[in-house]
Amino acid sequence: MADLKYSAGKTAEQKRYHCYNIEQLAYYLGHETAMLGNLYMREDKLEDALYCYAFLRNMIEAMYTEEKYRPPFIHDYYPMYRFPAECLVKLGRTDDAIRLLEKGVAFIITQADNYNKKNELDVPLLRDYSFGYGHDGNAEYHDLKGKLIRFLKCDTFKCLEEMSQYKTLIEQIEYIK
Numbered sequence: 001m002a003d004l005k006y007s008a009g010k011t012a013e014q015k016r017y018h019c020y021n022i023e024q025l026a027y028y029l030g031h032e033t034a035m036l037g038n039l040y041m042r043e044d045k046l047e048d049a050l051y052c053y054a055f056l057r058n059m060i061e062a063m064y065t066e067e068k069y070r071p072p073f074i075h076d077y078y079p080m081y082r083f084p085a086e087c088l089v090k091l092g093r094t095d096d097a098i099r100l101l102e103k104g105v106a107f108i109i110t111q112a113d114n115y116n117k118k119n120e121l122d123v124p125l126l127r128d129y130s131f132g133y134g135h136d137g138n139a140e141y142h143d144l145k146g147k148l149i150r151f152l153k154c155d156t157f158k159c160l161e162e163m164s165q166y167k168t169l170i171e172q173i174e175y176i177k
Contacts (some may be wrong), residue, residue, distance in 0.1 A: 034083075080104065085100045
């Protein structure tokens with residue numbers, strides 16, 4: 001961020017280069033953090049996994065605070081929302097899991113909507129650059145309803161199916177066109 005602010009007076013090409021570097025560093029940090037969380041999850045070190053996943057969410061939210069952030073490097077949003085929700089269910093914290101799933105669904109819907117309006121987005125940090133690296137959001141948001149159902153429907157969440165908040169979440173998804 002300091003590097004980007006330093007380049008504020010520079011040319012558009014230099015700003016683009018700095019934004020690209022920031023996104024690449026965030027990608028690698030996010031990817032490795034998610035992988036570490038997944039490893040902890042496989043080893044049933046659920047609190048450690050939760051810590052990694054929380055770090056990942058905090059990093060993304062910190063980088064993209066002033067915009068409806070749509071980082072192009074988080075695939076399927078599982079490490080941000082679904083995997084930690086699975087950890088919470090395994091720890092018996094179902095209310096926390098539901099809240100996290102609600103946040104995840106809202107995040108994905110917002111990102112799909114923002115992608116569709118990408119020319120109108122006000123993205124202070126990455127305004128002109130987030131969509132310029134060959135990342136195809138069409139693939140990411142194609143069949144949004146199906147993607148969200150797959151996001152929520154896994155064996156771990158079977159125990160949530162009778163909870164009213166979970167039912168409401170599924171109903172919300174059913175209304176997506």
